[in-house]
Amino acid sequence: MNVFAGQGDAARVMTLLWASPEHDGEHPAPGPKAAARPGPKQGLSVDVIVRTAIQIADEGGITALSMRSVGERLGRSSMALYTYIPGKGELLDLMYDTAHAELDSGHDPAGGWRAAITSWAYRLRAFYLRHPWVLQVSYARPVLGPHEQAVLETVLRLLDEARLPAPTLRSVVSALFHFIRGTAQTAAESRQAAEATGTTDQEWWSGRAALLAAVAPDFAERFPHSVRLSRSGQSGDTSPERFEMEADDAFAEGLDLLLDGVEAARARAAVSDR
Amino acid sequence: MNVFAGQGDAARVMTLLWASPEHDGEHPAPGPKAAARPGPKQGLSVDVIVRTAIQIADEGGITALSMRSVGERLGRSSMALYTYIPGKGELLDLMYDTAHAELDSGHDPAGGWRAAITSWAYRLRAFYLRHPWVLQVSYARPVLGPHEQAVLETVLRLLDEARLPAPTLRSVVSALFHFIRGTAQTAAESRQAAEATGTTDQEWWSGRAALLAAVAPDFAERFPHSVRLSRSGQSGDTSPERFEMEADDAFAEGLDLLLDGVEAARARAAVSDR
DNA sequence: GTCATCTCCTTACGGCATAAGCTATTGTCC
DNA sequence: GGACAATAGCTTATGCCGTAAGGAGATGAC
Known part of the structure; x- marks a missing residue:
């Protein structure tokens, strides 16, 4: 497992990180063309994935964190996560910043x-x-x-x-x-x-x-x-x-x-x- | 990969670490009964394994270090190392202390x-x-x-x-x-x-x-x-x-x-x- | 020569991230 | 309503990892 983040798709992660929070729960990264799309509704969101991953890492350390374990806790397969997130490195990036939100109210x-x-x-x-x-x-x-x-x-x-x-x-x-x-x-x-x-x-x-x-x-x-x-x-x-x-x-x-x-x-x- | 060492067979690692260096190259951990033994001669030693592992980690980082990669560089299979060392955790322990020898001559x-x-x-x-x-x-x-x-x-x-x-x-x-x-x-x-x-x-x-x-x-x-x-x-x-x-x-x-x-x-x- | 012992091998298992391709669901347009 | 394209999430497969299990061959003691 590579412990170093910041190697992933920088642009995508940055967009996800800095996107205004009202988008949460809707289409994850609407981008310029935010039209309604065909296909099944999304059952998850980047946000719940990241929060679940943080929970797992809090409980069992970073060794307990795997795409499988996150998917499992969400009732999905590991591959389902790849619809929302490019890979594990990006997930770590998102977890990292999201966790730091706890320090905002200082x-x-x-x-x-x-x-x-x-x-x-x-x-x-x-x-x-x-x-x-x-x-x-x-x-x-x-x-x-x-x-x-x-x-x-x-x-x-x-x-x-x-x-x-x-x-x-x-x-x-x-x-x-x-x-x-x-x-x-x-x-x-x-x-x-x-x-x-x-x-x-x-x-x-x-x-x-x-x-x-x-x-x-x-x-x-x-x-x-x-x-x-x-x-x-x-x-x-x-x-x-x-x-x-x-x-x-x-x-x-x-x-x-x-x-x-x-x-x-x-x-x-x-x-x-x- | 578990990054934390110190989980292995403490007694064995400590013995290997503190054993006087004249044992190097001979039977690795003779213990109380250091008699000549039947079976093939040992082709490796704890010392060369540890030094090879350090080399690999220096060159490619800890992600490049695997039992397979160490064995390969020594012309052996990964499993051959287990004759000398209980497992990867212990190898890391040995690498850690061995590397610090560089700081001895201060x-x-x-x-x-x-x-x-x-x-x-x-x-x-x-x-x-x-x-x-x-x-x-x-x-x-x-x-x-x-x-x-x-x-x-x-x-x-x-x-x-x-x-x-x-x-x-x-x-x-x-x-x-x-x-x-x-x-x-x-x-x-x-x-x-x-x-x-x-x-x-x-x-x-x-x-x-x-x-x-x-x-x-x-x-x-x-x-x-x-x-x-x-x-x-x-x-x-x-x-x-x-x-x-x-x-x-x-x-x-x-x-x-x-x-x-x-x-x-x-x-x-x-x-x-x- | 026999036998116990030892080194090193091959094979296998369950885990990991993730690539590839499939199925089924959905919205849009005719 | 039906056709179609787009999509979510699935299964499967690949190539890594550490290491358990067991076998083959070498060697020394007797």
Whole structure:
């Protein structure tokens, strides 16, 4: 399965993505000649196909998503979908942008750009955790649908107040996205692995540690810094929830780190302005 | 294809990974009873299989990697590999750690932790660009082989001088990896897309822009900040949303941003120490 | 020489995306 | 009403994938 989208029929996908939503449920892409056509009525629509596909991917991950599985849930064969959508790559493109619509209704909290960005980052992270498959769709050469564009627009609007020079702004946005995507992906994979294997992170890590001790008795000498860091874990709390909490803390602290860096860049820019 | 490793026979993979290299080429996993055995001599070894697989993945991406393709390049059937390796998941685990051996010979530059980490980050990024498939192997629940462990040990050693509190250290390491992996992945996908489709980023983006203009004439009103940012690009480069394209600059600046954040955290820790 | 053991092969199964061609339904026009 | 063209969704087939099953031939120990 090719994980990278954006390879399909760009024009068709873009038209579908940016078409005004009132067309939903009628003829899918009427185009210039939107006359009534002979032949049987369409039983499906691009919209329900995309929503069904998102549901499947949410529930079972991107590996559970296949043309067959989507068709099956809609009571059709896989080939029926090809009437509406050129192929699976295009379906992924459409799913990607459609999912991002969840982030449209963002109300900005008061309290300056830093509070706003922090809150936005948490919302984006929660979104990725709700739809982890989004992270498997290529980030280079994005689909450029309206909802993904809206996400970018939002972060730019929130950062406007920070008054960063354009190149710095670009770097900040890029660093923010990479950080949020990365942490979310790790957290999501951790959950998926737990679900798939039936072992909690905690069990898995302690099993791994036992194996390591058996197979590499000289571990402590070879990797002193690693050992010291792992020994400095907090107390005897070995509950499964601790791992999630640690991931959450690491996210909060990492985000602060990054935003501290942004403040530093702001200060530098202000100085060179003078 | 399941992209997540670490699902295979953990004990066997760990043994293979941590076994001393002098066993290479002889009986692959002698175990307790390493007696001479009847039957034909082994024509392959775990090591050559893993190296061949890495070669294939380097050349054609992870989609080109299949048991069949590896066997073929070695003049065998796909099933012959199963004598040496339990399955594809385990092969990915072995590839992952083996590739990381390239990072073993790291000489630290003088100039303090910040220079050292910067240089390390560039080397890690270059490594990911040489082996982009590494980024498709799960980062949660890592394989825990010696070479990946060595990478972690290196960054911890380089950061030792910064004297960060343990939780902060964890966050810094995590943020660094996510940032480097994210930027590298974007850059790698960009290259792959260019190679696969035969269009440069520049061509692709300008094509996209034309499509956008046709399909969303109200773009500028809906996304003023995006438009302003893309207009502030240097000179004649007219592509929209191109922070991905200037990946190198964004990497350097993003890294600086992050390390500024680390400095801030250091300052905070020093103050609370007093 | 016998036999157990081992490597590597062929074959097969169920999955995937999707190309090709078929059937049946529908709207339009006579 | 009937003919016809256009269309939706079907079945079938192709060529991939990972890997289970079982067989053929080679080899060392006895």
